[in-house]
């Protein structure tokens with residue numbers, strides 16, 4: 001599955017917040033079918049890069065191409081519809097909906113059950129089987145009727161991944177999917193990411209370098225908004241500039 | 253697993269109890285004109301529908317419109333004009349009011365929907381005040397006088413609406429139709445997405461939902477239903493005036509909804525009933541009504557933040573939790 005064909009590429013991506021350059025001239029390409037890590041110290045600009053790639057922010061300069069077409073001018077909902085779906089660093093769930101409903105909301109649009117205002121919401125039970133499969137995959141079956149706000153932090157993240165997977169996207173952008181998780185959860189989510197990446201592309205921000213070494217095919221290191229290094233984990237971890245950047249800042 | 257079976261067992265009980273309550277409420281509404289003045293009851297029904305329509309937007313999408321008087325009062329003018337000048341059937345005239353309010357909702361909503369929070373409220377207020385100004389100036393609305401002497405006419409050509417009891421039951425039917433339309437929208441696949449947008453808009457966007465279109469759809473539906481209330485009011489009271497399009501009317505519907513309970517199905521009805529009843533019973537007294545309503549409003553906001561119905565539901569929810 002691992003190919004050298006880029007599915008997502010960005011050239012000269014720059015983001016300026018009132019004179020502050022959060023992202024400087026970032027050129028990045030993610031090959032189809034790979035798990036690609038974006039790492040770097042806190043404040044390096046990783047989340048901002050995610051916001052730019054999914055059009056939650058409009059870049060000051062630069063161009064983004066997904067599956068061969070220019071998506072620089074698109075709105076975030078359109079990017080998601082093309083199959084480039086993100087998760088958020090601060091876990092994004094619908095807090096007062098049940099676990100089952102959270103996943104069903106994601107399934108509603110692809111199934112054409114989102115705009116019907118004249119039908120009973122009982123019609124949504126047609127989505128239950130698929131929703132339960134997704135919930136099973138992240139081990140949340142026994143919590144399916146709890147509201148999302150009642151879940152622990154780790155389980156909220158798991159729910160968010162299940163919701164993202166419900167769209168069956170060609171590419172997932174995961175912003176620190178394992179932050180705040182215990183050892184056991186990290187293992188489970190790593191396995192899940194490996195499984196979902198069998199026929200998808202994943203770009204993820206991750207601080208746990210053991211996970212990155214274990215899971216990712218390629219690593220891009222960002223520091224102060226600029227790309228420091230790019231390549232295999234072994235190559236990147238030998239890079240003296242990377243070592244210096246990590247030493248010089250308050251990394252976990 | 254245990255959680256699941258408990259949830260499934262709870263559902264039917266909830267349904268039967270609300271069905272029983274609904275049946276009692278409808279029976280009470282059918283019997284009401286034998287105990288109260290039909291005119292006051294019809295006023296309550298029109299404003300209750302207006303408040304329910306407003307609540308569809310604030311309670312289920314989280315958008316505070318400060319311009320809903322434009323749809324309510326605008327529809328009243330359209331209906332009054334069609335019934336009086338063109339001699340339309342009252343039902344057709346009300347439907348014209350609904351359609352007119354929906355078109356206005358599309359225009360005002362299109363401009364306002366991209367703004368958030370207080371800016372949304374301010375834009376809707378500004379646009380509705382512009383409409384109120386048009387109503388003051390336009391020839392067909394007859395300025396300060398409004399459209400007076402609107403005939404109630406014969407519904408479908410043969411049901412005489414000049415009979416107070418007949419008028420009441422037609423108003424009740426329109427109210428129930430509007431109420432169930434709102435209930436259906438809220439509990440539909442579309443309503444589910446509205447709730448998701450209210451809960452976490454960014455997440456809804458990231459799942460590919462064009463949230464502006466959903467909000468605009470809800471806005472137009474809310475405007476159309478507010479128009480249904482306004483059009484009906486014009487037929488019931490046989491006039492349409494500036495009072496119904498001015499910002500005070502937008503404020504009144506906010507007050508009714510807040511008092512009864514935002515985001516509850518029956519809260520706006522209770523709120524409307526309370527405000528109208530107070531206005532009616534206090535109209536004869538020397539005490540200024542607006543001051544008293546203001547005082548009640550302040551007390552309610554301080555004592556029950558969720559509104560009257562909202563607080564009762566919360567109490568029942570807590571009791572249910574501690575009992576199980």
Ligand SMILES: Nc1ncnc2c1ncn2[C@@H]1O[C@H](COP(=O)(O)OP(=O)(O)O)[C@@H](O)[C@H]1O
Pocket residue numbers: 017022040041042043044045046047048049
């Ligand atoms: N909306 C914003 N406005 C102003 N500055 C921002 C905004 N978003 C991020 N930044 C700044 O950009 C820098 C990069 O932030 P971020 O992308 O969140 O870093 P990371 O995810 O790598 O920790 C930080 O200095 C942050 O303060």
Ligand SMILES: [Mg+2]
Pocket residue numbers: 046047048089
């Ligand atoms: Mg970040």
